[in-house]
Amino acid sequence: MDQITIIGGFPLNGVVEVGGAKNAALPILAASLLGGGECIIDRVPQVRDLITMAKLLELLGVNVQTEGGRVVLEASNVQSIEAPYDLVKTMRASILALGPLLTRLGEAKVSLPGGCAIGSRPVNLHLKGLAMMGAEIQVEHGYIHAKARRLKGARIDLDFPTVTGTENLIMAACLAEGTTSLHHVAREPEIGDLCAFLTKRGAKILGAGTDTIIIEGVSELHGAQHEVMPDRVEAGTFVMAGAITGGDLTVKGCITDHLGNVLTKIQEMGVELTECPDGVRIRRSAPLQAVEVKTLPYPGFPTDLQAQMMALMSVAEGTSILTETIFEGRFLHVPELHRMGASIETDGPHAVVKGIPSLTGAPVMASDLRASAGLVLAGLAAEGETTVSRVYHLDRGYERLEEKLGAVGAKVQRVREVQ
Numbered sequence: 001m002d003q004i005t006i007i008g009g010f011p012l013n014g015v016v017e018v019g020g021a022k023n024a025a026l027p028i029l030a031a032s033l034l035g036g037g038e039c040i041i042d043r044v045p046q047v048r049d050l051i052t053m054a055k056l057l058e059l060l061g062v063n064v065q066t067e068g069g070r071v072v073l074e075a076s077n078v079q080s081i082e083a084p085y086d087l088v089k090t091m092r093a094s095i096l097a098l099g100p101l102l103t104r105l106g107e108a109k110v111s112l113p114g115g116c117a118i119g120s121r122p123v124n125l126h127l128k129g130l131a132m133m134g135a136e137i138q139v140e141h142g143y144i145h146a147k148a149r150r151l152k153g154a155r156i157d158l159d160f161p162t163v164t165g166t167e168n169l170i171m172a173a174c175l176a177e178g179t180t181s182l183h184h185v186a187r188e189p190e191i192g193d194l195c196a197f198l199t200k201r202g203a204k205i206l207g208a209g210t211d212t213i214i215i216e217g218v219s220e221l222h223g224a225q226h227e228v229m230p231d232r233v234e235a236g237t238f239v240m241a242g243a244i245t246g247g248d249l250t251v252k253g254c255i256t257d258h259l260g261n262v263l264t265k266i267q268e269m270g271v272e273l274t275e276c277p278d279g280v281r282i283r284r285s286a287p288l289q290a291v292e293v294k295t296l297p298y299p300g301f302p303t304d305l306q307a308q309m310m311a312l313m314s315v316a317e318g319t320s321i322l323t324e325t326i327f328e329g330r331f332l333h334v335p336e337l338h339r340m341g342a343s344i345e346t347d348g349p350h351a352v353v354k355g356i357p358s359l360t361g362a363p364v365m366a367s368d369l370r371a372s373a374g375l376v377l378a379g380l381a382a383e384g385e386t387t388v389s390r391v392y393h394l395d396r397g398y399e400r401l402e403e404k405l406g407a408v409g410a411k412v413q414r415v416r417e418v419q
C-alpha cells in the first residue's frame, strides 16, 4: 500500500487547477446504461472509483473506451443485469446501476453494499421510490433483486434528500411510462449535471437543481456528448490547503457558487478570499480563527469537506464546534488528528476543537476518502514529517493530489510500496 509523506510548514503559492467531479461523473457514466448510441464524456477524473465504475459497466455489457479524461460508452448490448458483490463492496456508488438497469431491461440484481467506515448508509429510500413506480423488490442472499415490466410514473416524496437515491430515481423515471414527480429531493449540483446529460440524451426533465423534479418518461434515449462539472470537493480541499498553510494560492477552474457557505466559513476564519474569473484566490496574513460549522445537505456545508475543516479548526485560535449531521460515523480522523497533537473531543455528532498553535507531524492512517484529505491538510500545516498510510482511500477520489500540491510548493511525496 502506498503512503504519502509530507514535510509541513511550507505555504502554498501559485495556481492549482480543479478537475472533473467524481460524484457527477459516477452517475453520468451509470446513465450510459439507459440506451444505445455513443456517449462521449469529457473531463472524467482518473480516480479509482471511476475505474471501478467503468469495470462494472463493461461487466454489464457496455463498450467502454477510456483515453485520458475522455470516456466513450456504447450500451446497445447490455447483456447482464447483475452488479456483483466483489465490485459493489469496493464502491458503494455501484448502486447507481440499479435504476438504469431496471428501467431499461425490466430487471436488476445489485449486491447490497454492506458496511461502510463513515456510517450505516442504507439504500431503503432508493428501493421505496422504485417500488412506488411499480417495481417488485426482494432482498435476498445479500442482493437487491428488482423487477418491473415497465416502471410507471408516480409521485414520490423522499423522507431525506439522498443524493444517489435521487439520481437512481431520476434515471429510472426517464424511461418509465408517464410522469414522475420527485419531491424533497437532493439539490446537489452533481444532480443538475446528471440531468443536463440526460436531457442531451433526450430525457424530459424539469426542475433540476430544485427540490422538486418532474420527469416525463420517453421510450428511448440516444447518445450525447457531455463535459463533467468541476469537482467542488476538490476545489474546497484546495481552498482549505491555501488557508491552512497561509500562502497565496489561486484555485482555478471551479464554480465558486457551488462552494457556497464553505467560502463564507473560510472568510469567517480570517482568510482573505478574492473571486477571480474562473476561480478564487486565497491569502492569509493573521492566524485562523475558530468557527462553528454544521454539515447539511446542499446548499449547506458539505459532509465531504468536514474532515478537512477539522484540520483547519485544529490550528485556529479559539474553540470551534463542528457538527456532522449526515453520516453518524464520520469522525474516524479524530484519533489520527490526536496523534498530531490536536485537541478534539467528540460527543455524538458534535466535535469540540480547541485550536493549538501548531500540530506536530506523525505517522497517521487514512480511514476513508475525505478523512485522508483532512490528514494531508493537517500534515501541510504540521511541524516536521507526517506519513499518511492507506492512501488507496485518497486515490478513490483525488486525482494526482500530491502532484498538484507539490506544484504549488508543498513538500509532499508518494512512497510506492515495493511489491
Ligand code: EPU
Residues within 6 Å of the ligand: 023, 026, 093, 119, 120, 121, 122, 123, 124, 125, 126, 127, 160, 161, 162, 163, 164, 165, 303, 304, 326, 327, 328, 369, 370, 397
Ligand atoms: N440514507 C438513508 N436511506 C437511503 C439513502 C440514504 O437513510 O436510502 C441516509 C444515509 O445513511 C446518510 C444520508 O441519508 O445518513 C445521506 O446519504 P446519501 O444517500 O445522500 O449519500 P450517498 O448518495 O450514498 C453521496 C456521495 C457521498 C456524499 C453524500 C452526501 C456519491 C457517489 N456519493 O453519497 O460522497 O458524502 O452523497 O453528500 O455521490 C465522497 O465522495 O467521499 C462521498 C462519500
